[in-house]
Amino acid sequence: MRQATFAVLSLLLLGPSLAVAAPHEDTRYLRSTSHHHAPRPWRRLTDAIIRRIWGVPEIQKGLGGTGRASAATDGDSAGKLLAQYAQYAQYGEDMVMRFNISTAEEASALAEASSILFLDVWEFNEDWVDIRLAKDVVPSLLGLLPASLQKSHVPLMQNLDLAQAVFDSYPSPSGTKSHDEDRSFSPTLGSSPHTERGNIFFQDYQPLSVISPWMSLMASMFTTHVRSINVGISYEGRDMPGLRVGVHPTNNEQPSGPRQTVLITGGSHAREWISVSTVNYLAWSLISSYGKMPSVTKLLEKYDFVFVPTLNPDGYVYSWETDRLWRKNRQPTNLRFCNGIDLDRSYSFEWDGESVRSNPCSESYAGEAPFAGVEAQRFAEWAKNETQNNNVEFVGFLDLHSYSQQILYPYSYSCDNEPPTSEDLQELGLGLAKAIRMSRKGHAYKVTSACEGNVAISKNIKGRNGRLVLPRIESSGGSALDWFYHELKVKYAYQIKLRDTGSYGFLLPKENIVPTGKEVLDAILYFGRFMLGEVGVLQWVVLQQVC
C-alpha cells in the first residue's frame, strides 16, 4: 500500500507518464506517453450522436475549413476529429454576443428577452452583457429588443470558433505535447511557488477524478500541516472534498480561542474551470511553501486555510463529460427536461427565487425554496457546524468564479443596503486588486460592490453616488457571498471573478492556469499580511483618526 501510494504520488508530482498508474478511470484526460491511446472525454457520447455527426456531409464540409480536419491520418487524429465533430454538434451553431447597455429600458428589454428565449447569460457587469445563443436565434432576440440595442452589440470571440475553444480547453490528447521540452517537469515541489515551471498538475485543467486523489495525496504527504476534509455530499452522492491547511500550536498554555480560518472555494458554477484550478494552485502553493517561506509559515501558524475546489462536483463532472458549458448543479427540477439549480442563488440570505421560479430551464434557476440546492445547503450546514461545534471562526471567505476580472464585496442582492463594514471591505478589496496588478504578469481587476458588479449601471445619469443602477439582468439574491458575510459574520468576504474579460470567457486556455494562480496567490499573501497587521490596517486606523 505504502509503495503503491508512493508510486502514484511520484507519478502525479514528478513523472510525465501519468496515465499508467494514476488511480481512476478519468486519467484518460491526462497526457500520456504510453503508446496505447486512452479513450477521451467524448467516449461517452452516444453512438447515435456520433452516427448522426458522421452522417451529415455539411458539417464535414464546414470542418474542412478549420484546417485541422485534414490531418486525420492515424487513430489519434481520427479520435480528435471525431471529438471536434461532437463539439460542433453541440456548440457549432452557437455564438456569444456582447451588448452595451446604457438605459433602463435596454436593460429591462434584454433581461426579458433572454428569459423568454431561454438564453444563457454568460456574464454581465456595469459595462456589458454577454449572451450565448444559437446563431439562428439572433433575429428573434433582436426582434424583442429596442431600436437602440440593434446596433450596440458585437459578437465575441469572432476569430475563435466556440466549438474549437471548447475542444481546446480539454487536456491535450496523448502524445502531442509530452515530448515538448518546454513542458518537462522539474521537481520543484517544496521550493518557492514562484518558480517558473509549475507542477505538471497545473499544465492542464484536471477532472474531479484526478483532483480528489491529488488532494488525498497532499494530505498524506504533508501530515504536519494538511488535513483532508469533506464538506458535504452532492446530490448524486459525490464527496465535496477540501483541504484544511494550518499548523495548530501544541503549547497547551496558550489560550485556545476559536481557530481563525480563511475559506477559499471554487467551482460552484461548473463551467468556470479556472476557479477550480486556481483554488488547487493556491492550496498547493501554501502547502509547499510551509517551512520554506517564512511569511507562509507564519501565516499557517496563525490561521487555517480551508480550500474547497469543487463546490459543485456533479456539475463539474457533467461539464467534463457531457456539456462543457454546463453551469448549475445536476439535481432534477419539476420540469423533466431541465435539470439543475444555480448554487450561487440558492443560499437563504435574501433568496430571490420568485423572478426565475417559473423557469427551471434558466441558467440561474434558484430552486423552489432557499437551500433547495443540495450542495449549497450542505456546504452551509458544514460551515455553520464548524463555527458552532468545532471552535472555528471564519475570518475570510473568497469564492472564486469567472470571468470578468472583478473583486466583488457584499452585498450582491441589492445596492440599496450598504454592508456595515463596506469601507473595510473596499479597502482590502483594493489591496487585493493592487497585489494582483503588481504581480508579475498580473492583470487588472476591478473592485466594486457585488450588486454593482452584477448589474448594468448608467454613468451618465445622476442617481445614487452619481450613478443610476439599472434593472437587473438577473437576480443576484441568495449568493454564497452574502450568506457568509451576513449569516456567518465573515468579516472579509469576496467573490473574485477571474480571467479573462471576454476573449475566451469560460473557455480560458489552459496556459492561463499558472499565471492566474500566481496573481491570485499574490492577493492571498497580501490578505495574509493584512490579517497579520503588516499592511493596510495601520494606515487605515491612522486615516480614520485623522478624518
Ligand SMILES: *[C@@H]1O[C@H](CO)[C@@H](O)[C@H](O)[C@H]1NC(C)=O
Ligand atoms: C460599447 O461601449 C464602448 C465604450 O462605452 C465603446 O467603445 C464600444 O464601441 C461600444 N460598442 C458597441 C458595439 O456599441
Ligand SMILES: *[C@@H]1O[C@H](CO)[C@@H](O)[C@H](O)[C@H]1NC(C)=O
Ligand atoms: C458537526 O461537528 C461535529 C463535531 O466535529 C461532528 O461530529 C458532526 O458530524 C458535524 N455535523 C455535521 C452536520 O457536519
Ligand SMILES: [Zn+2]
Ligand atoms: Zn460563477
